[in-house]
Amino acid sequence: MNLFRFRTIQSNIAAALAFMIVILALVMGFIAYRLSASAVQRTAQDFTAELIKQVNTNIQSYVNNMENISLLALNHRGVSGYLTGDSDDEASVTDFLRTIILSRKDIASIGVFGYNGRFVSDGGSGNLNPYVNVPDQSWYREAKEGQGKVFISPSHVQPVFKEDYRWVVSLSREIRSADNSRGIGVLLVDLNFSVINDILNGIELGKRGYVYILDRGGRVVYHPQQQLLYSNLKTEKIDEVLALGNGSFITDEGGQSRIYTVQDSGFGWKIVGVSYVGELVNNKGRMQTSFFTLGGISLVVALLLSFLLSRNLTRPIHQMQRHMSEVEKGNFDIQVPVDATREIGMLARAFNLMVVRIRELMAQVVKEQEFKRKSELNALQAQINPHFLYNTLDSIVWMAENDKSAEVVRMTSALARLFRASISKGSELVPVRNEIEHISNYLTIQKMRYRDKLDFRIDVDDAIKSSLTLKVLLQPLVENAIYHGVKNRYGTGTIRITGERKGETIVLQVSDNGVGMDEATRRALLTPAADPKQGKGVGLTNVHERIRLYFGKAYGLTIESEPDEGTTVTVTIPVLDGPAAVAEPPGKEREA
Numbered sequence: 001m002n003l004f005r006f007r008t009i010q011s012n013i014a015a016a017l018a019f020m021i022v023i024l025a026l027v028m029g030f031i032a033y034r035l036s037a038s039a040v041q042r043t044a045q046d047f048t049a050e051l052i053k054q055v056n057t058n059i060q061s062y063v064n065n066m067e068n069i070s071l072l073a074l075n076h077r078g079v080s081g082y083l084t085g086d087s088d089d090e091a092s093v094t095d096f097l098r099t100i101i102l103s104r105k106d107i108a109s110i111g112v113f114g115y116n117g118r119f120v121s122d123g124g125s126g127n128l129n130p131y132v133n134v135p136d137q138s139w140y141r142e143a144k145e146g147q148g149k150v151f152i153s154p155s156h157v158q159p160v161f162k163e164d165y166r167w168v169v170s171l172s173r174e175i176r177s178a179d180n181s182r183g184i185g186v187l188l189v190d191l192n193f194s195v196i197n198d199i200l201n202g203i204e205l206g207k208r209g210y211v212y213i214l215d216r217g218g219r220v221v222y223h224p225q226q227q228l229l230y231s232n233l234k235t236e237k238i239d240e241v242l243a244l245g246n247g248s249f250i251t252d253e254g255g256q257s258r259i260y261t262v263q264d265s266g267f268g269w270k271i272v273g274v275s276y277v278g279e280l281v282n283n284k285g286r287m288q289t290s291f292f293t294l295g296g297i298s299l300v301v302a303l304l305l306s307f308l309l310s311r312n313l314t315r316p317i318h319q320m321q322r323h324m325s326e327v328e329k330g331n332f333d334i335q336v337p338v339d340a341t342r343e344i345g346m347l348a349r350a351f352n353l354m355v356v357r358i359r360e361l362m363a364q365v366v367k368e369q370e371f372k373r374k375s376e377l378n379a380l381q382a383q384i385n386p387h388f389l390y391n392t393l394d395s396i397v398w399m400a401e402n403d404k405s406a407e408v409v410r411m412t413s414a415l416a417r418l419f420r421a422s423i424s425k426g427s428e429l430v431p432v433r434n435e436i437e438h439i440s441n442y443l444t445i446q447k448m449r450y451r452d453k454l455d456f457r458i459d460v461d462d463a464i465k466s467s468l469t470l471k472v473l474l475q476p477l478v479e480n481a482i483y484h485g486v487k488n489r490y491g492t493g494t495i496r497i498t499g500e501r502k503g504e505t506i507v508l509q510v511s512d513n514g515v516g517m518d519e520a521t522r523r524a525l526l527t528p529a530a531d532p533k534q535g536k537g538v539g540l541t542n543v544h545e546r547i548r549l550y551f552g553k554a555y556g557l558t559i560e561s562e563p564d565e566g567t568t569v570t571v572t573i574p575v576l577d578g579p580a581a582v583a584e585p586p587g588k589e590r591e592a
Contacts, residue, residue: 045248045275048205048261052273055211056263058199063267066107066171066189067150069100073110073187074175083114083175083185090120097122106195108168109161112175113140114185121161129162143172143186152268154219155193155226167193169221196222209275216268218242241272250277316344320351332359395449411448414441428550429576432499432506433465439474439497446482454482455492460499464506468576470550476543477510477557477569485514485567501575505555508571516563525559540569547573 073079076096081087097110101122111121113134121127134140137160142151153170168190175185196213200222203211213221218238220229228234240249241262248261261273323336332355336348392415399407418441436458443456478495486493499508517525525540544557551574561567 045259045261048209048259048273048275049248049263051203051205052211052261052263052271055200055203055273056265056271059196059213059269059271060265060267062195062199063152063171063265066191069104069107070150070171070173070187070189072100073097073112073189074173079112080175080178080184082120083112083116083118084177085116085118093120094122106192108158108166108190108192109164109188110190111160111188112185113188115183116185118185123161127161127164129160132159134160139170139172139188140186143174144183146174147183148174148176148180150267152215152221154215154221155196158190160188166190169193169196193222200224203273205273205275209273211271211273212236214238214241214270214272216242216270221269236272236274241270316348320344320348323351327355327358332362392445392449407448411445414444417441418445428471429468430471431465432460432467432469432508435469435471435473436460436465436497436499438472439478442475442478443495446478450482450487452492454486454495456495456497458497460497460508461501464499464501464575466577467501467506469506469508469573470546473543473546473571474508474510476540477571480540481510481512481514481567481569485512485516488515489513504575506573506575508573509568510571511566511568513566516565516567517561518563522559522561526557543571547571 158168171189174183212223257277259275263271338345338348496511547556558570
């Protein structure tokens, strides 16, 4: 197996290319087959072109006969006299047209339509369909615009004469006055579609080939599978045919490739012959047998050589792929064996160095994230709104100037306890009772500042007061309720704080009867700001992230609010039992 083993990938590729020269025989055979097939195809194309020319000659001769018949009607004095009003002998005109019909079985009907409103046909003037406006018909408009030129329509169901619904091809031309100075009407000759069908139906272009006709506008005059075209079950290359003029082109459809041979009739029709390429090569089966036999032998040899070479070439690559899969799963304690092949060995050494470096970087990132988390929590706990402090001190000064010493003592004591709880060092967790005392002090200060504008109520179950919670958890929620809810309300606003245990979780709620908010504002409150300089401070987003960072993504904040109905912020944390006396016991919960 080491016979085909080389030191470099380049050597392996060179050896493979050298051995693959045997495929040259297959290439030569294929080229010979293609040249032979092309020669036969060109001969078949020439034959098809000659056949289409003959078909065109037959149809052109037939159309010329129809034109001659139309000339009889155009030059008949009775017809022109009847249309100009010089004669009222409708019967003689009808007899003349009926005579033409009787002499030619391929004519379905003949009609003469005067611009003055007169009409007569081989059946008289009473067989006109009353629901069809003749001037709106395309054959009428084209004949009138052509001023004597012949126009031939696509195949269609005859709509002009009542109770006559045959498929026809219409020949129309304008009838001119005797001095050819003006038009006086339009002559319509409906040709039985079956005649054209009989001319073309006998044409054979192989087993599946056929001939069809288009008019100058791309409309189908005749097609052996006309119903399939109308129902969109079959399509033709109409745009390519119209653009070609005379000549041929081949479609690229694999085994269904077709040769289109186009002949312009000279009177607006295009005769199109369609041949299938696969049917044009008579000895195709024998040629293909020889080709596939030689190709099969070459393929077996090539596959055998490719297998031996690729197995030696890809074995170390597969080995590295397996180790990469382990790294993808998170296992960084692996080393890829260094292969003897130079390029693969270099790649393996680089991969091993990369894994070691990733392992070191992951450990470094873990340490940095842990340090960042602790720093952020410490920063959050140390923050306090400077405006709150300024306004509180301003209120104390005002009360002192007004000799309200009791209120000064009460607010100063509450402020001191508030600062002691906010900036105290130690564990990040405190009992719920400490957090309730902290928020009670905060609300006491705010109530004294806002007087009759603010009221509050605290109702927390004693069973959860010994459980642990994050320090300074409720103050941002209450602050948000005051400044964005109650402060903007007319009259006294009430903030209610409740707490209870539900299963293995503790649920704390901060509710207010303030102005509330709409859905968009509610959603934005828990969405981190794109710009950290936007100044959200210790807002709801930071509280939410603190809870999720410390306890997990299953916990955090939820907000319920309606405009003018108030807002309720719910805090969900796990039950963490702590010592009964982590801090000095708080005072009795106040009900303001």
